[in-house]
Amino acid sequence: MPFTPLHMGAGVALKAVTRNSFSLVVFGGSQIAIDIQPLVVMLTNKGELHGFSHTILGATLIGLFCGLAGKPIGELFLRLIRKPGYLPIDWRVSFGSAFIGTYxxxxxxxxxxxxxxxxxxxxxxxxxxxxxxxxxxHVLCLAGVFVGGLAYWAVEKKCKKT
Incomplete structure (x- = not known):
């Protein structure tokens, strides 16, 4: 099923340990972008379900697009949800997060x-x-979400005290 939240497990765990060296927003956007092609196939009944977008070549092209779009869109999103501590998103962080997401x-x-x-x-x-x-x-992906989420929460709590 496209857009599964289970793919976010790796990103949540990574965000917990890397802080501003990784953008969970750009990572999440790349997860959605890579599943647009399967969604179109599901809606139209035409094409390969996991076609070009699910190849290394396709993931690289989608990663490039998400790296470029991720910085401005991610920064706007972070402003909207009032998370200025994660601004700005560095270009290297945007591209790195996008490629980690697609791959x-x-x-x-x-x-x-x-x-x-x-x-x-x-x-x-x-x-x-x-x-x-x-x-x-699925257990590994869920563990990433829960363990990463707890680690993220603990780090955030510690950072607010200092």
Whole structure:
């Protein structure tokens, strides 16, 4: 299902330890952007569900776009939700967060969807498919959200005291 929040687990955990060296907003935006193509396929019944957007080449192009768009859109979003402590988003942070988002997305989807061929057009292999069970993958993603969320909360609380 497109736009699954389980993909955010890695981002939440990473944000907890990297603070302003990683943008959870840009990461989340790249998670949504990479699933636009599957959403269009689901709505139109035309095309490959996990096609070009779920390849390394596609993730790279989407990452470039999200890195460029992520800084201005992310900064606007942070202003709207009144989180000025995370401003400004550095360009390196924007691009890094976007690429971590797109590449982690195809990594996770490669494990659980047999039609994800990350090396396409050079190979139709799906080498990560089934290396762990979907249940285990979901537990790992949820653990990232909860452990990362707790760590983020603890760090935020500590930073407010100092």
């Amino acid at each position: 982690s997305h195809i990594f996770i989807d490669s494990i659980m969807h047999s039609d994800v061929t990350p090396l396409s057009p050079f190979s139709t292999a799906s080498p990560l498919y089934g290396i762990i069970s979907i249940e285990t993958l």
